[in-house]
Amino acid sequence: DAKTTQPPSMDCAEGRAANLPCNHSTISGNEYVYWYRQIHSQGPQYIIHGLKNNETNEMASLIITEDRKSSTLILPHATLRDTAVYYCIVRPDYSGTYKYIFGTGTRLKVLA
């Protein structure tokens, strides 16, 4: 499985966009990029995922570079409730794969 690298922590002002980077330089062509977040001591919450194209849903946008070696999760208008640890995961798309491997993530703190 490809490994990911994320900054350990980031701050963002409330109401501003939060841009969380992830490096996955060894990603393979069939590996998806997933983002989850974990608010203190709760179960991880699914945010978004993508393969090649940029994706957007009600929670966030995912921007994947053309070479797919990095991506950015964008929370367009961060609120205090978005304070959490954000995990970037890559996951292969072939039969028999069921694993989600979490790294250390980025601790995002949204400041009032």
Place this chain on the structure above:
Amino acid sequence: ETGVTQTPRHLVMGMTNKKSLKCEQHLGHNAMYWYKQSAKKPLELMFVYNFKEQTENNSVPSRFSPECPNSSHLFLHLHTLQPEDSALYLCASSQGQGGDTEAFFGQGTRLTVV
């Protein structure tokens, strides 16, 4: 609410006790997972089940014994645990075999071994 329910939410047990953690999903998913999260550490994958069959055991000590009687239920049986086994135990489920399938997590069981 993710559709994955874990019980109990909190558990305190002695090292000689036997207890079980329960996970239930009503999402129609066929894969279920147990993860362990120790204090200030990343989630560690423990076990994976697909259609009731174990497909992954991540070198977990035998004092942790999983059971998957059907695709909707997953148990983790605990016996003679150590204090270092105190952690947040998380259950997840997902549908499908490919990479284009997100997993949904329960709220976890906070286990304290005394």
